[in-house]
Amino acid sequence: MASSQDAWYLSLLGLAEHFRTSNPPSIKSCIQCLQAVFNFKPPPRVEARTHLQLGNILLTYTKNADLARTHLERAWQLSQTIITFDDVKFEAASVLAELYEQQQQSGLSQSILRKAIELSQHHVYWHCRLIFQLAQIHSSEKDLNAAGGLLAVGADYSQISNANYTRVLFLLSRCMLLLIDKKFPEASPLLNSVGHQVENWQGNPHQKEYLKVYFLILQVCHYLVSGQVKSVKPCLKQLQQSIQSIMAPSWPSDDVVVGSNVGDMFIWMPKEHLFILVYLVSVVHSMQSGYMDKAQKYTDKALVQIENLKLIENKPILSVFQLILLEHIVMCRLVMGHRVMALSEISQACQLCRQQPKLYQSHRAQLHVLLGLYAMSMDCTDAAQNQLIAALNATQEQELVTFANLNLAIVYIRARKDTELATLMERVNPESLPSFSHSIRAAAYYVQGLQAFYGARYHEAKRYLRETLKMANAEDLNRLTSCSLVLLGHIFLSLGNHRESMNMVTPAMQLASKIPDVHVQIWATAILKDLHRICADHARENEAFQMHRSFSTQILNDQFQSTQRSEHTPLLQWIDGPLPILPNTSPASSSQSMR
Template identity: 30%
Template sequence: MSSMDPVKLCAQVHLAVSALDPAHNTTTIVNLYRALIMELNKLQASSVHVAPLLSYTHLKMADVLQKHTSNSNLVLEHCNYCIELAMKVQNEPGQDPCLADNCLLASWKSHVVHVQKGNVLTAVEILTNSVSVAQCNPRWFFRLVLRIVSLSCPLAEVASKYKLDSCMDVLVTAEKYADKIRTQYMFLLMRLHRILLLMKQGSTERAESLSDESDALVNQFADTAKNEFHGQHIKVHHLMLNMLAKLSVGKIKSTRGTLKQLQDAIKILTQSNLDGIRSKNPAEQFQWMRSEHMCILAYLITVIHHSCGGSLEKAKKYAEKALMQIEILNSANELNVPQQGSSVESVVHHDQMLLKLHVMIMESVVQCDLVMGQKQLAIKKIAQVVSIGSKIERFFERFGPQIHMLMGLYSMTMNIMDNAEAQFQSVLTTSVNKDLVIFAALNLSVIFLRAGTRPNEAEKILSTVDPKNFPSPSEILKAAAYFLRSLHAFYTNQYMECRTFIRETVKISNNEDISRLTTCSFALLGHVHLMTTSNGKDCCETVCPALKMAEKVPDAHVKLWAAALLGDAVKLPGSSNITLKQNPEVVHETVKQQLLSDFLTSSKLPQHEIIQWVHGPLPEKLKALAKSSSLPTNPQ
């Protein structure tokens, strides 16, 4: 190429490239761009117009290489050249705005390559560095910020050393920027994402404080927003965060009012057909998630609320509604067909979001099934979770500990204690979720206590979750820790101390209607009475309510325990005046036969073999098993 005016030179080359089919002329196009870049580098010192042209050419070269070659390193090299050109001159006056646009496109392209290569932290750093360049383009600015958030949260889940502080700083900057350009919708969207990140960090009190501080702003915006969808979207988003923040610390009773508000608000949002209505402001063409997905998330929150409170039938009813909604979305092929308003950018990838919601619903239902004594349903659903997870990016890296937790609980109900112990140990060594680690430790202590010969090991692990200096704000887990302390005292014949810990458990569980723990506490207290007195009256008066509550939950194993205690208690002096609605021996035999039948069926299922997976990646033979578990969305 001969030296000439850089603008004309670029025009000629790009015109020549446009006439070529890149799929069949990749080498020719790359050579043309390479020659043009060399020529522009020579002209850069003599012309102010060269920098934007050079950055654009690097960008086009990266585009061709990304689409038509496998040389990702060369793609990154040209993206970096483009970014560096903009960064060098971004604060100089009179710069061509195209330079910033090219930089943002190159940053986006570069971060996509790094994510594909598994270098998520590098991708986040690239986007974070580009936020300052995007100040002149509100749409790009918020696009980068939301992408940083969507990458940072999963990164924090799998990398304990990764902190969300830098992401939090970006959101604070975004709030100020939204306020500066006067977009209340984006200001509140950024604020709500900051609350979500505080919850992720375990800063529940700060999250609740910021949420309470935002109440008036959210309600005012919901009532006055010119874009009705934006108003309802922000309101639902805020109510969901309120619910999740309270549920994460075990506040069941105090969330009832908020749950009713959420259910009313989601009904308005989904029935008004507002999803996808675009704002005329390009900076506001973002949403947290689609209305259909928000509806499913509302169902999930309701499931968690009822399951934590011990209303398992209600939890399963709402889970069925959520799974039915998922099936409708799948049947309508909404994951693949562009929707009206699909140009509105979403914070998350839709099909991945739907799969994750599906997994979280199934996770809650599995725990309900196990408590209700329906082990065969539970193991089928665990296999289905693994099958769904195989379709989700980095699923086993992020959700592996949760699956091991479920398999540990299943193994424990099947009385396969060696496997249950191995599963819980796997959670302890791999999870970065503090509450999940506590839950695994508590269940591991149950295994040690039930063994009868390992009280010291139980004491050692319980010392790591001492309720008097509890490492989590969760009231449910704290109450469970007190109950496990009472169980440890019972197994070591320290009955006075056992009663003390039972009182602490009941105090917390009654405050927030955590009925399952209340039920277990009453049954254990009845067992203490049975062991320490020859009078059956105290035992009957304690165990009868436990049996009644166990039937209401329903908790099959506590029902079996309570019926056995009651059967022994009525044979003791002092129980003759106790009136029983059911014969405890009949109840015990009925529940025992149901559990035995379920046990035998579960142990013969092919899905039962999946509990062999304890450490590392899922073995190939178990992948095939999970894949063959082609169950309906709601297997019964």
């Protein structure tokens, strides 16, 4: 029979839980009850658990992180002295490490996790969870070798512990790090090996489907990073079918999916987040393929999903998804000639980064690239140059550096800045490009062709552009194909070969209208107008003239409206320091309705 003192603190714990779970919850009363427990000198187990409860509640419902930290540190300290008190001990370590990480005290976070991992070797669930957590910290700090090493240890430990599902999760996570680190020669065989394991999985069918989605997302990303947008189509289709299965009403909750094996109680991410991630990779694929309308439709749907989830629980990963979606849709808008909307979405991206300093640190270079592309589309040459150079100064990520350099080369070519261009062209030489991407290499040939065209070296330009076309056609890079065709059409016009010019410009125009790419359409109609005039076909000349005038009017009106927006000047002038504080402006309205 419990003593009267025991009855007091047990009653207080019950009352605290009542206040926490009441509707609406009374968190202040809950915290007061839990704090009162300490007045009754409870046993160490109760004291440690109460400190953990207080720490969790303060973190969840208040902004008093320092007091939460004090309680969590006490829970961790006390629980280490108690035998067989694993759940409290390791939860305290995990939550405390997460808090240290949020307070940018990574050293403390790593230290406590290493200690907890050492103590948890007899407890499969916590040992694996803590390894995942420490690997995540190393990964966020770009120490991918340390993170990969931990994941390999986790895979071996899971195998020994017969946690086969978790072993595959560790292996897939290791593949993901190798892809991020661009270690494709190591990633490919491991990814293929894990793919066979997933395909031959004999366990829980729901777990198999989760593993399959994780594997397919990595496979799709591998293709997209490599610029192989045609080769990726079968995998992407499979992925879209799998996510539909997982999102079906008949699919069980995530808690049911993980099953009863204590070592296998993990998921990579909730199905609602997976759903958005599949939308995101579909956006990237549509954009790289040159289907801007499709990318826009996927983006609209994904952003609605994100807003709905944020109302329930605003997880940091949702802002990451939102930012990447905005970055891609901005590029689509610029291709389509919708600069007003692009500027509004760049402003939204800046707002997200201002709210979350970590996002700003990881995406600052991307913001400068977007502003550089926007400035290019607005013919603001100096601003474009400054933004792209700012991007190069803010990152060492090889693909982003190459992408920024290619666009900077176009700026220099158009502005006839031959001295600056001469020093840059070697860095974008397609023969020695430090990039694994098929599409980036194809784009580098296009830039070489553009430079040769501006230098009136037409035969050299044709040679480069034919290489671009060969690579673009191999992987259905439609926008690169249309740009190359219209430039070849311009070259043949300059050489007086009107038939060949027409043979290039006509398909360029057709392709550009499908994308739709308003800039190629303006260029193509200008050439068609000249060709029809030379051929004395006045009806078609007038038709091309009317189309050219329509596209030009559309682009000029949009350009004027962009310059009138309050974000235009402060964003183009921002090349250093914190993000500019932008005035509250209403988002640009979209002409596209969601289906």
